[in-house]
Amino acid sequence: MKTAENASRRFHALADETRLKIIDRLRDGEECVCNLTGPLGMRQSLLSFHLRTLKDAGIIRDRKEGRWVYYSLNFDVLDEMLTTLEALKKPRKGLRLIAPRCE
Amino acid sequence: MKTAENASRRFHALADETRLKIIDRLRDGEECVCNLTGPLGMRQSLLSFHLRTLKDAGIIRDRKEGRWVYYSLNFDVLDEMLTTLEALKKPRKGLRLIAPRCE
């Protein structure tokens, strides 16, 4: 199941407080790495590691400008995750009212 | 941030292919553990471990009946996760059109 692999990688990217805080910072728009280390109070190499994790999952994009790098949310992927999550709630075939019994 | 801790634990529960497959099996309604080991092709103790992970995150509930245990999705928590995911897309304050410059 290729889909499950993709989905689990995306959810894994959100399964970390540090990365959720990074995303929270990006909600207002794109942000330079240099403007993230301070507010998030973390070392540059650690921030870089988490940004890469989010980028590999497709949740954020990067844009290089001179010696700075700006990161921003990828709304398309966030929307796809919403769709995935919605799908988990819907029955696969017909709705089954009674669970199969063990004997 | 208590919310971030909670959210990351929930996303972590979905950050695993095996657990996504378990959830997929529960989409049609509650299911007995004994009806999961076979289709998922996994050892009982491993299944039990993953069910616990999902239950600790609040994503599934269990119901004991005799010597069987039935698991089912907790739609309330899935809805809360949808809300969390939606929130990540919305700006925190006012929309900022231009990213802060580094100098």
Added chain:
DNA sequence: TTGACTGATCAAGATTGTTTGATACATTTC
């Protein structure tokens, strides 16, 4: 060209998560 600065990468260690097999516990059946 040199020096300063931004950000990525790497290796090593620390932490956390997953898998396995064995065992324990509760419930049912005989």
Added chain:
DNA sequence: GAAATGTATCAAACAATCTTGATCAGTCAA
């Protein structure tokens, strides 16, 4: 009661992920 069954838990092995500090590559300005 004893045996059988369904499920949870435990310890140990293994695997993946996170954190740290050091170093490297690219860019800019003097």
